[in-house]
Amino acid sequence: MPIMPSPSTAEELLSLREPGSRHELVRGELRRSSPTGSWHGIVVGRLATFVGPHVYERRLGETFGAETGFLLARNPDTVRAPDVAFVHRDRIPRDFTPGYFSGPDLAVEVTSPGDSHDEVRAKAHFWLEYGTRLVWVVDPKARRVTVYRSTDDVQVLGIDDELGGDHVLPGFSVPVRDLFPVARSD
Secondary structure, X not given: OOOOOOXXXXXXXXXXXXXXXXXXXXXXXXXXXXXXXXXXXXXXXXXXXXXXXXXXXXXXXXXXXXXXXXXXXXXXXXXXXXXXXXEEHHHOOOOOOOOOEEOOOEXXXXXXXXXXXXXXXXXXXXXXXXXXXXXXXXXXXXXXXXXXXXXXXXXXXXXXXXXXOOOOOOOOEEEHHXXXXXXXXX
């Protein structure tokens, strides 16, 4: 079986079939990652559970789950996939066409145990650089959320705080504690 070259364009990435790995394309370079762990999945599920109905009931746009790529740049191409995303209804194409939307209005990244602080901050700044209006970095281990409105407007929320949607998700609010599972004692 011939070895296929790594994709370097958004179109090549879209047709890539490699089960068991998540892929992103950053400035033409393919990046692979392994499936996430259970705690990560629980937090992503909870975020989607809170954000999705809020968006749907108010007809604000669309909520996207992990694995959804967003085309951020061309030549070289960059396609990234946040854990949860939101795109305002005014930016959703009316006709279905295969491919990627441009960057989301909200990108949510849930950290994994191996992520360094510098990597996570760089990824948040990356989203902002390409037009994302609000980034939430959710840290299950520390049980906190870092909210990036810009590279200079950063707020860290603890377990007793409320996470709001600001101007991107008007009226959205959830207690930070509700994003994290409670460890079982049995």
